[in-house]
Amino acid sequence: MGRRVLIVDDSVTMRDMVSYTLANAEFRVLEAENGADALRILEDNVVDLIITDINMPKLNGIELTRKVRCTVNNTFVPILCLTTETGGDIKADAKTAGATGWLQKPFDPDTLVETAKKVCL
Numbered sequence: 351m352g353r354r355v356l357i358v359d360d361s362v363t364m365r366d367m368v369s370y371t372l373a374n375a376e377f378r379v380l381e382a383e384n385g386a387d388a389l390r391i392l393e394d395n396v397v398d399l400i401i402t403d404i405n406m407p408k409l410n411g412i413e414l415t416r417k418v419r420c421t422v423n424n425t426f427v428p429i430l431c432l433t434t435e436t437g438g439d440i441k442a443d444a445k446t447a448g449a450t451g452w453l454q455k456p457f458d459p460d461t462l463v464e465t466a467k468k469v470c471l
Contacts, residue, residue, distance in 0.1 A: 352376035353398040353470045358388040358414065359432070360406040364455070368401060368432065368462065375463040385409025389417060392424060398470045400424075401453075404433040404440060412440075412447045419448035428469035432457060 355377045357368045362383075369379045380395060382388035386408040388400070400418065404411040411431055418424045428450040435441075441452055450469055453462060 352378055353466075354378045354380065354396065355399040355401060355466065356380045356382060356388060356391060356395070356397045358382045358385060358400065358402040358406070358411065360384055360403065364403070364432075368457070371457075371459045371462055372466060375466070377466065385411065385414030385417070388414055392418065392421070396423065397427060399466055400427055400429045401432050401466070402429060404431055404435050404444065412443050412449075415444060415447040415449050430465065430469065432462075 355372055357365050357379060359365045360383050365381050369381060373379050380391055382391050384406045402411040402414055415429050430451045430453055431444050431449050432453045432455060434455045451465060453465060
């Protein structure tokens with residue numbers, strides 16, 4: 351079985367596209383529609399990678415990243431931000447919170463898979 355990845359995005363369409371892309375690359379995929387749901391999923395599941403949107407209701411991607419970094423089981427899990435945001439301040443906030451990397455929406459499927467495999471080593 352492949353690596354386990356948690357996709358966090360409030361857009362069903364985006365979750366479906368990312369999940370489809372990664373499942374075809376032999377990743378096992380879990381999904382959450384916001385950061386709060388992601389934290390609940392992480393209580394019962396070990397993942398090798400988290401891919402999160404930034405702008406979401408309940409708990410955004412930067413807040414999620416901060417909270418994930420404070421949990422013993424997920425301190426070192428790679429976190430990729432996949433978002434439409436392009437501002438340097440947002441990227442700096444994500445990095446400070448503990449994000450591993452940044453990918454732009456719309457994403458290139460090959461780049462997403464390549465990056466996911468790279469950070470999961």
